Amino acid sequence: MARPEQVLVLDPPEELRFRGPFTDVVTATLRLTNPSHRNVCFKVKTTAPRRYCVRPNSGVIDTGTSVNVSVMLQPFEYDPNDRSRHKFMVMSMLAPENMTDMEQVWREARPEELMDSRLRCTFEMPPDNSSEGDTKPLSSSSASPSVKSEASALPKSSSSLDDGEAKKILEECKRLQSEVQRLRDENKQIWERDGVRRRNIGQSSVSSSSSAGGALHEDSMMGWILCVVFFIVGIIVGRVFL
Structure with missing residues (x-):
């Protein structure tokens, strides 16, 4: 049934x-x-x-x-x-x-x-998500040319100097060292000429006056040199950390 x-x-x-x-x-x-x-x-x-x-x-x-x-x-x-x-x-x-x-x-x-x-x-x-083109993430190689050009146009970080800038800084430091040495040599020559003049004249007053004047000239010259050095170093430090 x-x-x-x-x-x-x-x-x-x-x-x-x-x-x-x-x-x-x-x-x-x-x-x-x-x-x-x-x-x-x-x-x-x-x-x-x-x-x-x-x-x-x-x-x-x-x-x-x-x-x-x-x-x-x-x-x-x-x-x-x-x-x-x-x-x-x-x-x-x-x-x-x-x-x-x-x-x-x-x-x-x-x-x-x-x-x-x-x-x-x-x-x-x-369905496999990887086959859906709409949801596929954009890779760096598929970025549009306009995006790439904008990215390349961005300024590089100033904390990292290229080889050209580093070479210029080294050359500037060497030049400053040469300038300091030249000023020291000139100051030494002036001091030696003052000593010869003191011995020829044989006057104690002139000797004391020349000694003071030479010392004053040396102190002012060294002060000017230090000001120049500090100014250049400040510029270099500013370029590195800005």
């Missing part, structure tokens, strides 16, 4: 789709609706009970109401070449009046009272 037609309305009616990645639990929802005038008992079975967790897997649906069944696929290593052969079956029967023990009702049910619907499982992987 053929079984009666399924009284429950299933959504989806034929297929449960599970969308990856499957590194975590993936849930599909099955909605069962009872449009009949009597309460209906239901039970959900699968060909792979170790791979799925179903909540609720059985119960009673009152007339004119619906129940959402969560089908949770456990994590696994997905193989695109392995087509899923897992199936689910929703069994149902009209609930007897004054039902107290649903398990006993299922055990005592006659085959002609049972109704069932079968659903297959389908696994889907999301």
Whole structure:
């Protein structure tokens, strides 16, 4: 004797789709609706009970109401070449009046009272994000010419001097050293001429006056040299740290 037609309305009616990645639990929802005038008992079975967790897997649906069944696929290593052969079956029967023990009702049910619907499982992987050109990050090599020209036009950091500037600074320092040495030599020659004049004249007053004048001339000359050196060093330091 053929079984009666399924009284429950299933959504989806034929297929449960599970969308990856499957590194975590993936849930599909099955909605069962009872449009009949009597309460209906239901039970959900699968060909792979170790791979799925179903909540609720059985119960009673009152007339004119619906129940959402969560089908949770456990994590696994997905193989695109392995087509899923897992199936689910929703069994149902009209609930007897004054039902107290649903398990006993299922055990005592006659085959002609049972109704069932079968659903297959389908696994889907999301599209590869790397194939979407719109979301591909812009690499440095693909930058537009205008961006490159603007970047090259930016001034370099003044804290790093190139070889030409360093060479100029060294040459300036050598020139200052030569200038200081030249002034020292001139001052020494003046001091020697004053000493010869003191010995020729032999006057103590002139000697003391020449000594003071030579010392004053040397002090003023050295002060001028130090001012020039400090001025040049200040310019160099300013160019390095600005």
